[in-house]
Amino acid sequence: xxxxxxxxxSIAEDFSAYPAGRFLEDGEASGTAFRDNLLIPALNGGFxxxxxxxxxxxxxxxxxxxxxxxxxxxxxxxxxxxLDQRLDLKTNEPDLEDFVRLARRYIEDATKVTAT
Amino acid sequence: xxxLSRKRRQWHDIHxxxxxxxxxxxxKSRTRKHPQPSRSNPHRVHGxxxxxHCPEVLxxxxxxxxxxKLLDDIRMKSQKHxxxxxxxxxxxxxxxxxxxxxxxxxxxxRWNRQLAIRNSKLVAVDAEEWDSTVRRLLREMGFFKLLRVxxxxxxxxxxxxxxxxxxxxxxVDGKVIDDxxxxxxxxxxxxxxxxxxxxxxxxxxxxxVHHAYGDQTSLDVPKHWWLSAAxxxxxxxxxxxxxxxxxxxxxxxxxKFKERIRELLPENLTKNDAHMIQAAHHLSRTATLSPSRGHxxxxxxxxxxxxxxxxxxxxxxxxxxxxxxxxxxxxxKIISHKHPLSGTLIEWRLKQ
Numbered sequence: 001x002x003x004x005x006x007x008x009x010s011i012a013e014d015f016s017a018y019p020a021g022r023f024l025e026d027g028e029a030s031g032t033a034f035r036d037n038l039l040i041p042a043l044n045g046g047f048x049x050x051x052x053x054x055x056x057x058x059x060x061x062x063x064x065x066x067x068x069x070x071x072x073x074x075x076x077x078x079x080x081x082x083l084d085q086r087l088d089l090k091t092n093e094p095d096l097e098d099f100v101r102l103a104r105r106y107i108e109d110a111t112k113v114t115a116t
Numbered sequence: 117x118x119x120l121s122r123k124r125r126q127w128h129d130i131h132x133x134x135x136x137x138x139x140x141x142x143x144k145s146r147t148r149k150h151p152q153p154s155r156s157n158p159h160r161v162h163g164x165x166x167x168x169h170c171p172e173v174l175x176x177x178x179x180x181x182x183x184x185k186l187l188d189d190i191r192m193k194s195q196k197h198x199x200x201x202x203x204x205x206x207x208x209x210x211x212x213x214x215x216x217x218x219x220x221x222x223x224x225x226r227w228n229r230q231l232a233i234r235n236s237k238l239v240a241v242d243a244e245e246w247d248s249t250v251r252r253l254l255r256e257m258g259f260f261k262l263l264r265v266x267x268x269x270x271x272x273x274x275x276x277x278x279x280x281x282x283x284x285x286x287x288v289d290g291k292v293i294d295d296x297x298x299x300x301x302x303x304x305x306x307x308x309x310x311x312x313x314x315x316x317x318x319x320x321x322x323x324x325v326h327h328a329y330g331d332q333t334s335l336d337v338p339k340h341w342w343l344s345a346a347x348x349x350x351x352x353x354x355x356x357x358x359x360x361x362x363x364x365x366x367x368x369x370x371x372k373f374k375e376r377i378r379e380l381l382p383e384n385l386t387k388n389d390a391h392m393i394q395a396a397h398h399l400s401r402t403a404t405l406s407p408s409r410g411h412x413x414x415x416x417x418x419x420x421x422x423x424x425x426x427x428x429x430x431x432x433x434x435x436x437x438x439x440x441x442x443x444x445x446x447x448x449k450i451i452s453h454k455h456p457l458s459g460t461l462i463e464w465r466l467k468q
Binding site for chain 1: 294310314
């Protein structure tokens, strides 16, 4: 059996330790930039699973999380079920667990809105 | 020689007096246009200028109207009397609070940027005569850097409160917040829930970039935010503040939020800024009508205080409204001011 191919993206190391803002004009480390430059290419890159590691970031605002993860549903047409199988959001830092939960919630909310 | 009649002599007297008056007026206006620097102190300027007097108490808590009047005065005179020399008299100030100092710094920074377009700049002319506590605070907050004064000696704090030099920007800049905490606060006092503070301040910056200035395109109001902090090592109190000179929260709420607030509030209260700010916070906690936008106010900006284990206070002043949340208090507090603060000030305070 072919081993599962996993792509790991560390937000702090591969993108920015200071993710902030929603749109490209907000700044270099915006949610749109993360989604379009890293997240979508990884999901379309033929990997079985994409892991997003939150460790090492200074924090994450809701605008960034909503645009990166909620925007993923709006932009690609994927839904929560697709992403549950292919996208894994992780952190080993207890202080960052809230942000991971919030990102998952934005995926849920965007799926509901897109469905209606 | 013909003898002048009495009537003619009177006419000459009146004419001479008129000429003299005109000469004096002309001399005065020449002095106003070309003020001469003093020989003993090159920063002191003699000659006429348009004065702006600072109040004795520069505090948004204790003299809100006085601070607003000063800011309005600076803005009005810097725009209306562009070709005249203006002097802001800091000497009367006896008490100054960090939040008032930040809004004043922002106003001077805005004015300085305007002057830079015409190759001019603000200068401090009599800093040695200011109250020493005031001078120290203004120095630490970066006033003298703004006013390009380098000769003011460092002074020790008599109150134990230290201020962090303000910074400004037009984009959402997370590194600035992390530096503020890591380099300027934590070597002296600990800042709890650092990730949540980061989220709160970046969301406040995002709101400035997206909403605060609306469609304002005037060069007089650059779309900036100004950020600063203060700490008291003895009482272990920390304050972080961010300010913008936009149109204010009540005027720039997303349309759907405004419609929903109008459904919730009696009509007379929808014109009250304090009630509008409070409603915007409550609605962003529960609203599902705008799922992708408008949640930052409650979810990040106010939340930082709610998640603290210590005593904290969150305060928003926007236009005529003020909204205060304190940990342990049974309800939020709102205040309506007579005169509006131009823009929005958000302040987080915590005591360990």
